[in-house]
Amino acid sequence: MSVTPDAVPQKTFRLSMLIYDTRYRSLTIQIVTLMIFMLGAAWLISNAVSNLAALGKPIQFSFLWDPAGYDINQKLIPYNNQMSHGRAAIVGLLNTLLVAFLGCFVATILGVIIGVLRLSKNWLVARLMTVYIEVFRNVPILLWIIFAMSIFIEIFPKPNEFRGANANASMSLWGTTAFTNRGTYIPKPVFNDGALWVGITFVLSLVAIWAFRRWAHARQEATGQILPVFWISLGIFFIPSIVVYMIIGAPITLDYPVLKGFNFKGGLHLRNSLISLWLALALYTAAFMAEIVRAGIMSVSHGQTEAAYALGLRPGRTMQLVILPQALRVIIPPLISEYLNLTKNSSLAIAVGYMDITGTLGGITLNQTGRELESILLLMLIYLGISLSISSVMNWYNSKVKLKER
Amino acid sequence: MKKSVFLGALTVAGFAAAVASAGTLDDVKAKGFLQCGVSTGLVGFAAPDANGNWSGFDVSVCRAVAAAVLGDPQAVKFTPTTGKTRFTALASGEIDMLARNTTWTFTRDVDLKFTFDGINYYDGQGFMVPKSLGVTSAKELDGATVCIQTGTTTELNLADYFRSNNMNYEPVPIETNAEARQQFLAGACDVYTTDRSGLAATRATFENPDNYVVLPEVISKEPLGPLTRQGDEQWSDIVRWTLNALVSAEELGITSANIDELRKGTNNPEINRILGTEGNLGAMFGLDKDWAYRAIKAGGNYGELFEKYLGEKTSIGLSRGLNALWENGGLQYSPPFR
Numbered sequence: 191m192s193v194t195p196d197a198v199p200q201k202t203f204r205l206s207m208l209i210y211d212t213r214y215r216s217l218t219i220q221i222v223t224l225m226i227f228m229l230g231a232a233w234l235i236s237n238a239v240s241n242l243a244a245l246g247k248p249i250q251f252s253f254l255w256d257p258a259g260y261d262i263n264q265k266l267i268p269y270n271n272q273m274s275h276g277r278a279a280i281v282g283l284l285n286t287l288l289v290a291f292l293g294c295f296v297a298t299i300l301g302v303i304i305g306v307l308r309l310s311k312n313w314l315v316a317r318l319m320t321v322y323i324e325v326f327r328n329v330p331i332l333l334w335i336i337f338a339m340s341i342f343i344e345i346f347p348k349p350n351e352f353r354g355a356n357a358n359a360s361m362s363l364w365g366t367t368a369f370t371n372r373g374t375y376i377p378k379p380v381f382n383d384g385a386l387w388v389g390i391t392f393v394l395s396l397v398a399i400w401a402f403r404r405w406a407h408a409r410q411e412a413t414g415q416i417l418p419v420f421w422i423s424l425g426i427f428f429i430p431s432i433v434v435y436m437i438i439g440a441p442i443t444l445d446y447p448v449l450k451g452f453n454f455k456g457g458l459h460l461r462n463s464l465i466s467l468w469l470a471l472a473l474y475t476a477a478f479m480a481e482i483v484r485a486g487i488m489s490v491s492h493g494q495t496e497a498a499y500a501l502g503l504r505p506g507r508t509m510q511l512v513i514l515p516q517a518l519r520v521i522i523p524p525l526i527s528e529y530l531n532l533t534k535n536s537s538l539a540i541a542v543g544y545m546d547i548t549g550t551l552g553g554i555t556l557n558q559t560g561r562e563l564e565s566i567l568l569l570m571l572i573y574l575g576i577s578l579s580i581s582s583v584m585n586w587y588n589s590k591v592k593l594k595e596r
Numbered sequence: 597m598k599k600s601v602f603l604g605a606l607t608v609a610g611f612a613a614a615v616a617s618a619g620t621l622d623d624v625k626a627k628g629f630l631q632c633g634v635s636t637g638l639v640g641f642a643a644p645d646a647n648g649n650w651s652g653f654d655v656s657v658c659r660a661v662a663a664a665v666l667g668d669p670q671a672v673k674f675t676p677t678t679g680k681t682r683f684t685a686l687a688s689g690e691i692d693m694l695a696r697n698t699t700w701t702f703t704r705d706v707d708l709k710f711t712f713d714g715i716n717y718y719d720g721q722g723f724m725v726p727k728s729l730g731v732t733s734a735k736e737l738d739g740a741t742v743c744i745q746t747g748t749t750t751e752l753n754l755a756d757y758f759r760s761n762n763m764n765y766e767p768v769p770i771e772t773n774a775e776a777r778q779q780f781l782a783g784a785c786d787v788y789t790t791d792r793s794g795l796a797a798t799r800a801t802f803e804n805p806d807n808y809v810v811l812p813e814v815i816s817k818e819p820l821g822p823l824t825r826q827g828d829e830q831w832s833d834i835v836r837w838t839l840n841a842l843v844s845a846e847e848l849g850i851t852s853a854n855i856d857e858l859r860k861g862t863n864n865p866e867i868n869r870i871l872g873t874e875g876n877l878g879a880m881f882g883l884d885k886d887w888a889y890r891a892i893k894a895g896g897n898y899g900e901l902f903e904k905y906l907g908e909k910t911s912i913g914l915s916r917g918l919n920a921l922w923e924n925g926g927l928q929y930s931p932p933f934r
Contacts, residue, residue, distance in 0.1 A: 244827075245687070245709050245827070246709050246826075247709060259752045259756075260751050260752060260755055260767075261754075261755050262767070263767050263768065263769075271755040271756075340778075343779060343784045348782075348783035348784075350729075371782060371783060371784045372741055372766075372784055372785075450739070452737075452739045452740040453739060453740075453766065462784070463768075540746075540771060541771070543746075543768055543769040543771075545769060549746070553680060553747065554746050554747060554751065554769075557679070557746070557747035558703075558747070558751075559703075559707075560683060560687075560704075560707060560708035560709075562687075
């Protein structure tokens, strides 16, 4: 067979080739689609812009520097009603981050415990966990939030009932904490002179724990001897700080809540809005996380457990050293979406009057300034930013625990 | 070429946007009913009964407008709005007019681009507390927990009042009057603040209204009235003059009882002009001669509506006060029909 050179002559490019030539066709279709899509988007945007201009409300963000004029009950940074709408938005943002962080923290712990317990061989425990999961994940989160709030409002006593010689209510936990229908007042640590040294000691002991665990790990690799790492870590965690605290003479004291006027004064005020939102978000999300954890554990072949037992590992160690590291690979990616869900669900905060970013920027500020589009756009950008940050951190963690292919 | 297509598209979009805002009157006539924004439920002003029929002082304004425009006071669909959602609902065209005890302020009129079509209730912000608290003046409220509806002027007045009196408070933001009621009754807040008419209306729904007291201080001016989108003068005029017709009717003694009698013709030319037996005022804004007749006939004149929904014989028990006619020492005063 003779090899004939390709007989196609070098043709010049013609426009029709964009449609009839398979080399270009898909590219043509993609470009045309993109143009149509962009034109559509441009039409929508310009429509919005010209409609707003016709209303006399061109898009501008200068309102963020105007005085807000309203007060916010829970603020992590100093704020008063003379400060700007932008500042109010930041106060709200911090409140969102606070409840999201607290919620994710508790939900993770609960989720892992419940997920493991659901696999328990104890019939009652496993069934109880099943009931918990089914009840919590099959009722909308908004109802849980409102339900929690109603319980707090109706069950706990009014601050007034703590008053007088024979009051209806008294403070709990040895007189340190007041559960009221306006929130829980707990003692607040007050840092006096010398508290810095206690703090430094505490940080140093954390470093020491980390170093000790590293050393113990290396020692075990080298000699096979196992130290009681947990108990020693626990000791390092508490003892040095307490010793320094005693030596300097108790530089950290507690400020107890006291009933004064209409409300309790002093101490830390955990508002019912925060607690109910936090609880509802955590319990609701924990139900989903439990299922994720269960799926992760079940994805590890039972042969792994049997092999570990055959090597003489105890069940706890088997879970810790064999099952969980493998299960984490399955658990982490869906866990990320649960964190994102919890954060985004926190925008339901207004249902109980928790002033998160949706309540300040997307609520009162939007309403008082009438800048709907700007506020909502900012709000979307902020949630996008928070979510992307969470996923990038979690993706980094995921890449650390995932199967290393060498 | 790509650029010119893009610019062309922009131009088309611009035209489309311009066409989108036709007259509200034509829209309402075309769809055959009036979409009216009211509150989510404030007895006396706007509240649905067991069968879902809305009634109240603000609702009557909607019904009067519907009667004037469409000839049927029942041709109204109500959209319950919260303090937060009301302006967006009106600005977006979801509702044709808003009658939701909304305070007329500079920024709402000028910056939010609405037109206030008169004042149907002169109000002021007050405080309600349980009697057991032993408070007799708002000046004693330092440190109190205060329930407020978010997105209202009351929120800003409250902040101003406590600041100017050097007092502290703990705000509890609330979305609707019903939630405020629950929190206030449970004692989750010491004080509920809103317009005094709203306080009276809320108090009337309590099991033991006598255990609660409205403090004497009035900390703000709250002129409440219906509003429409700015830029549709014809529609704004219709709402404004419907309200004026109700007030004029009281001034001139036109009631729902004698209106049919008066319509046969009287010696008073202004009554004749309002009721359409002399001249044709209605045609000037695109309605027929009988528009005001139907508006007044729908529920009665301003005084009748007040007595029926808010007056001293109702559970709310408000006196006319500032809302009496100017002849009787109040502020209600209608420009002449001429």
